[in-house]
Amino acid sequence: MLPIERGLEIVMSTATSKQRADWMPTESVPLLDSMHRILREDVFCDADSPPFDKAIRDGFAVRAEDVVSVPTTLAIIGESRAGAGADVVIGQGQCCEIMTGAPLPAGANAVVMVENTERVSPVSVRIRKTVREDEGLLRRGAEARVGDQILHSGRPIALADLGLLAGTGKEKVTVSRKPRVAVIATGDELVEVHETPQAGQIRNSNTYTVCAQVTEAGGEPVLLGIARDNLDDLREKIKRGLEHDLLLVSGGVSMGKYDLVETVFAEFGVEILFDKIAMKPGKPTVFGHRGNTYVFGLPGNPISTMVAFHMFVRPLILFLLKAEDTSPRILEAKLEAPVKCDPERAALLPALVRFESGGYRIRTAPWKGSSDLVGLARANALIMIPSREGTLEAGESVQFLLME
Ligand code: AMP
Ligand code: MG
Numbered sequence: 390m391l392p393i394e395r396g397l398e399i400v401m402s403t404a405t406s407k408q409r410a411d412w413m414p415t416e417s418v419p420l421l422d423s424m425h426r427i428l429r430e431d432v433f434c435d436a437d438s439p440p441f442d443k444a445i446r447d448g449f450a451v452r453a454e455d456v457v458s459v460p461t462t463l464a465i466i467g468e469s470r471a472g473a474g475a476d477v478v479i480g481q482g483q484c485c486e487i488m489t490g491a492p493l494p495a496g497a498n499a500v501v502m503v504e505n506t507e508r509v510s511p512v513s514v515r516i517r518k519t520v521r522e523d524e525g526l527l528r529r530g531a532e533a534r535v536g537d538q539i540l541h542s543g544r545p546i547a548l549a550d551l552g553l554l555a556g557t558g559k560e561k562v563t564v565s566r567k568p569r570v571a572v573i574a575t576g577d578e579l580v581e582v583h584e585t586p587q588a589g590q591i592r593n594s595n596t597y598t599v600c601a602q603v604t605e606a607g608g609e610p611v612l613l614g615i616a617r618d619n620l621d622d623l624r625e626k627i628k629r630g631l632e633h634d635l636l637l638v639s640g641g642v643s644m645g646k647y648d649l650v651e652t653v654f655a656e657f658g659v660e661i662l663f664d665k666i667a668m669k670p671g672k673p674t675v676f677g678h679r680g681n682t683y684v685f686g687l688p689g690n691p692i693s694t695m696v697a698f699h700m701f702v703r704p705l706i707l708f709l710l711k712a713e714d715t716s717p718r719i720l721e722a723k724l725e726a727p728v729k730c731d732p733e734r735a736a737l738l739p740a741l742v743r744f745e746s747g748g749y750r751i752r753t754a755p756w757k758g759s760s761d762l763v764g765l766a767r768a769n770a771l772i773m774i775p776s777r778e779g780t781l782e783a784g785e786s787v788q789f790l791l792m793e
């Protein structure tokens with residue numbers, strides 16, 4: 390059986406080896422819609438930042454050399470406020486009232502905070518504290534110079550980036566188009582969320598968790614509903630699914646008599662590259678491709694589906710988006726109680742992780758197996774137990790996936 394890393398390598402090398410660079414085309418979106426999307430242009434400063442020497446305190450613009458010995462009284466010769474500078478030149482013994490964000494008047498080289506001053510009259514102020522040159526202000530271009538590259542293609546647009554894009558005048562932003570990801574649930578036992586399950590039935594939950602994972606990864610989910618466990622229904626839905634950038638089918642990939650998904654994939658000419666991974670849960674994960682469509686059969690148990698998505702589908706979606714970092718987000722923690730390893734398969738177990746004295750501490754959470762969403766909902770992480778003999782002892786380092 391393939392270890393997880395080898396499976397991931399196969400997925401990524403398949404995407405990399407396509408004849409064309411197999412990335413999503415770009416599109417231009419309004420600034421606000423660009424949040425969390427993958428940037429596909431390099432962004433340069435259109436002006437120095439800040440564009441002028443600017444006060445970062447409310448107070449008085451002074452010549453530092455005039456306030457070397459304090460207290461001292463200076464003559465106020467003007468006011469500079471944000472949006473309207475003062476047309477004055479500060480000479481010896483003079484100062485200018487100034488507000489945060491306002492341009493520093495000529496001649497001044499520091500700003501004394503208002504808290505360290507005392508107004509003596511409308512035209513004079515007593516300075517009670519010395520300032521160093523450049524204190525209380527930011528020089529023009531201190532953050533970045535015109536023409537400097539401030540963001541690069543491949544970056545997921547985060548909050549500060551959005552602010553930068555706004556600051557550089559980008560009303561429209563070039564990002565990767567979202568891959569369209571068809572999602573099919575399979576199973577004769579499934580009913581929809583609004584329905585009441587009869588004997589032997591359960592509600593379809595995978596469609597919703599998979600769609601949420603697709604959205605989080607940056608894809609656009611397309612719901613194709615529930616396919617029943619018969620060839621006709623599977624053929625009809627899978628045929629439609631194959632018209633998308635990715636097709637995700639949950640359930641129907643184990644060894645049961647009615648697990649027909651892989652058969653139908655093969656009928657449609659999907660080249661299957663693996664159908665078993667040495668991981669628990671998630672063993673019967675299937676991966677293949679046909680033309681430019683990538684195809685996954687995700688094991689039906691809700692937690693298996695989530696884990697397989699996280700390990701294989703999310704990195705592929707990020708690759709298609711041309712994101713700079715496609716790897717699963719794995720963190721490290723110290724184990725609080727021993728965990729037995731499985732020599733056959735790496736295990737992912739629901740766990741409770743917390744941050745304490747400078748590091749993460751983790752322990753497994755009680756659960757009843759790969760269908761137990763109740764147990765999973767009480768956990769906040771999936772701990773990764775490597776496949777090997779023996780036991781991982783308390784105090785050892787382990788890897789985990791944070792479940793946000
Ligand atoms: P399968 O992979 O089809 O053998 O399904 C494994 C287990 O997952 C079975 O107990 C199914 O009932 C359950 N299951 C399959 N699909 C879903 C789904 N869409 N929502 C919730 N549970 C599911
Ligand atoms: Mg099934």
